[in-house]
Amino acid sequence: MSMNILVLPGDGIGPEIMAEAVKVLELANEKFNLGAELTFDDLGGAAYERYGSPLADETLERAHQADAILLGAVGGPQWDAIDPALRPERGLLKIRSELGLFGNLRPAILYPQLADSSTLKPEVVAGLNILIVRELTGGIYFGQPRERKVLDNGERFAFDTLPYSESEVRRIARVGFDMAMVRGKKLCSVDKANVLASSQLWREVVNEVAADYPDVEVSHMYVDNCAMQLVRAPKQFDVIVTDNLFGDILSDQASMLTGSIGMLPSASLDANNKGMYEPCHGSAPDIAGRGIANPLATILSVSMMLRYSFNRADAADAIEQAVSQVLDQGLRTGDIMSEGCESTGTAGMGDAVVAALKNL
Ligand SMILES: NC(=O)C1=CN([C@@H]2O[C@H](COP(=O)(O)OP(=O)(O)OC[C@H]3O[C@@H](n4cnc5c(N)ncnc54)[C@H](O)[C@@H]3O)[C@@H](O)[C@H]2O)C=CC1
Ligand SMILES: CC(C)CC(=O)C(=O)O
Numbered sequence: 001m002s003m004n005i006l007v008l009p010g011d012g013i014g015p016e017i018m019a020e021a022v023k024v025l026e027l028a029n030e031k032f033n034l035g036a037e038l039t040f041d042d043l044g045g046a047a048y049e050r051y052g053s054p055l056a057d058e059t060l061e062r063a064h065q066a067d068a069i070l071l072g073a074v075g076g077p078q079w080d081a082i083d084p085a086l087r088p089e090r091g092l093l094k095i096r097s098e099l100g101l102f103g104n105l106r107p108a109i110l111y112p113q114l115a116d117s118s119t120l121k122p123e124v125v126a127g128l129n130i131l132i133v134r135e136l137t138g139g140i141y142f143g144q145p146r147e148r149k150v151l152d153n154g155e156r157f158a159f160d161t162l163p164y165s166e167s168e169v170r171r172i173a174r175v176g177f178d179m180a181m182v183r184g185k186k187l188c189s190v191d192k193a194n195v196l197a198s199s200q201l202w203r204e205v206v207n208e209v210a211a212d213y214p215d216v217e218v219s220h221m222y223v224d225n226c227a228m229q230l231v232r233a234p235k236q237f238d239v240i241v242t243d244n245l246f247g248d249i250l251s252d253q254a255s256m257l258t259g260s261i262g263m264l265p266s267a268s269l270d271a272n273n274k275g276m277y278e279p280c281h282g283s284a285p286d287i288a289g290r291g292i293a294n295p296l297a298t299i300l301s302v303s304m305m306l307r308y309s310f311n312r313a314d315a316a317d318a319i320e321q322a323v324s325q326v327l328d329q330g331l332r333t334g335d336i337m338s339e340g341c342e343s344t345g346t347a348g349m350g351d352a353v354v355a356a357l358k359n360l
């Protein structure tokens, strides 16, 4: 199986965290004879500066040709005021949509070594292992029409649209159920069906799909309650399946159960498990350029890539084991720092994972 990987570091801390993930991938490539070939390109603000577009046609073509894509993060305040159609985030949404990456897996797993790093009590989060399955190419981030205008009375006015077709809901529900089948066989579908027509359809279709998965215990929850339950008793969840917007918000929230958003990797998959892999966090402009960002979410995204796109559980497991060993050693970036631990930066953390992987 070929392993042509397109690497898109992006903006802000993107290039910093990606440099560490690439170090780990290159070592894994050697150690496990993966045959990985890396190509680098730009996405987001970096692409806007280089190509005049946040996703150049040639980059999209490279993405189509690649077997998998590794992404850092995009965006930054320097592009906040440009034409909204050219904003870095538009490049990200377009690549997800053009590649048909509708299934976004966001595992929130607490490494036991980080129980004290969470802002929640250790007993609330100990043993946490939940998977948020987020619909990624539909809903309000893509819905048309959307418009901003000035009304006749001079008032500024804008609206977005939240559409879902039954086929879009069905395919993401199937991803959720399939994941539940290989995990704890519990699926919670999160919506706002007490208010939104799109959520009413969502719930109906999830119930229809449920008929094909009699072994999975299904529940439904309104998103506002889910936000509350995630901090009250997060371990009640196994798999959460939800729409694009709700999944975006709930996964940032879930990240804090694991200690930091710097710990949450993700896989965005198409119908054939071709995927783009990226941390759940953004470009963190507030800490960019300082060498202090946590690279572990991106390193763990490499592991997800090897597992889901290339079926290399051996290499994926080894990377996760190396991360765990580094945490055992007490090494911490600022976002996961706790008493008695040793502080390090982005490169220090990446080097430590490389050293641990080398010795496995
Ligand atoms: N997938 C992507 O490329 C995403 C891009 N964005 C973009 O990123 C930019 C910043 O957005 P924010 O809302 O500030 O979200 P963000 O996730 O970039 O940052 C939120 C907070 O988490 C911290 N943080 C994030 N990643 C970290 C890491 N690896 N290590 C340590 N701390 C980390 C940041 O310093 C910040 O305080 C915006 O332009 C936004 O549109 C936001 C989310 C996802
Ligand atoms: C541009 C945003 C939709 C990115 C984001 O926040 C995410 O995917 O988590």
Ligand SMILES: [Mg+2]
Binding pocket: 248, 249, 252, 280
């Ligand atoms: Mg987000």
